[in-house]
Amino acid sequence: MNYILFDGPSRNNLLPFTYTRPVADIRVGILTIRQKWESYLETTTTTVTEDYLSEKFPMVEMEENVMINASYLPNMELVEMVKDLKQNQAIFKDEDVIAFYAEEGQEDIDFENYQAIEFAQDIIIIENTWDIFSKNGAAIREDFSLITKDRTSQPIPSSNNIIAPENIFIEKGAKLEFTTLNASGGPIYIGKNAEIMEGSMIRGPLALCESAVIKLGAKIYGPTTIGPVSKVCGEVSNSVIFGYSSKGHDGYLGDSVLGEWCNLGADTNNSNLKNNYAEVRLWNYQTEGFAKTGLQFCGLMMGDHSKCGINTMFNTGTVVGVSANIFGSGFPRNFVPSFSWGGSGGYTTYLTKKAFEVAKVVMARRKLELTEQDEAILEHVFEDTKKFRRE
Known part of the structure; x- marks a missing residue:
């Protein structure tokens, strides 16, 4: 089975951290949310996220897929239910979808036609920055x-x-x-x-x-x-x-x-x-x-x-x-x-050219580099947040 983690409705409530990563790559506990799911599922995952992040965090779709809301942290009970998902089945917690089965190319998901499986146990949900x-x-x-x-x-x-x-x-x-x-x-x-x-x-x-x-x-x-x-x-x-x-x-x-x-x-x-x-x-x-x-x-x-x-x-x-x-x-x-x-005393705009110069020096000290993908993401964030800056 192919497992795909999606951002879900909490993505905007997790800004500014989700400006530069999918919800799945937030670290809470020892591991990131993605690392937790991959450890339990014993396989890799990919991501559905914002378009501007998708080149760095791509989605891989196969004939059979299980979509997982990345705001939900896995535990053994939930993982067993996720592994058992079949066609037209979805797992819910109250009114929120945790996971659902999807076939390749399936664009319209109508949960009215799905068998709803309720997850009744306690679970950790990351819905807000705090x-x-x-x-x-x-x-x-x-x-x-x-x-x-x-x-x-x-x-x-x-x-x-x-x-x-x-x-x-x-x-x-x-x-x-x-x-x-x-x-x-x-x-x-x-x-x-x-x-x-x-x-x-x-x-x-x-x-x-x-x-x-x-x-x-x-x-x-x-x-x-x-x-x-x-x-x-x-x-x-x-x-x-x-x-x-x-x-x-x-x-x-x-x-x-x-x-x-x-x-x-x-x-x-x-x-x-x-x-x-x-x-x-x-x-x-x-x-x-x-x-x-x-x-x-x-x-x-x-x-x-x-x-x-x-x-x-x-x-x-x-x-x-x-x-x-x-x-x-x-x-x-x-x-x-x-x-x-x-x-x-007030702010001016920190232009991306200067910001990138600093980031490259900082990352080089850890033997990493600011890639073109990283720059494109940060350029998008710069434009998207322009409305909040006042000079």
Whole structure:
């Protein structure tokens, strides 16, 4: 069977992260949503997403296909139902479609003609940006069980101070000495070639992905995910970093999500609680206004390739788009459009030519390159977000 992950109705609520990737490639827990489905299904998947992303993330269609809503994270019960789908069958959760059978070239899907199979059990759904960090603990636990099943961890070096070692898994090549790891409240996963430097204090759940680094004396509260090749220092609580991003110095990051290729300057801090303890509102790209989150704690949402200078202070519930460059004194607005250059004193447009120059240098340091596909995606985002920039 051929499995295709589609963006679904939550795509716009997951901006700015879905400006540069399908919903399936959001990281929550240890793995991306795509990696979870592929691990359970034991096969590769392709994607139905926005046209401008489809060259980098193409769809492969075969005679028989199962379409899967990428907002739904897999578990064993759901995967078995998905594998058993037959012609004219669809799986629903309440009124939402999770998965359905489709034949090659079938353009019109009328669920009135489908047999509806209800999925009645609890499941993790990523429908809004804040779900990424608020549901991250549950996702880490499920991924930890999936990844470590029937496997043996590398030994924990004796110099470390350990609580609940049975909840700690270390992959080959990982390095950690003279750290404190407390996994009594949730698992700690340390990926291949990752490193935790001396003096760091970690409280699980934690996902430290491949080749990521926690620097000297960091304080990490779970649930937190540090994506591949990212660097983290200072204090981090209940946050998700997708990958290739850096918070390399002291400062606080809490109840937040950073995309890829982000950089927080030294002593950058974000607020995750309003002074009046009121519910946090976040910018919503679909309604073009601020929407209720239902959360009292909510910090920074920062899209790919965005950066900020030293001593930057982010207000509670700040949304930063793609490829923004923020600097200067004072608090930036709590919505910074993509390709903005400036800070509390005002913004100009960060032209793509300059943004690409920076991105190429940044990516070359990790032995990667900004491809023509990447540039085309970012050019589209630049044009699509023009209406939000005011000079």
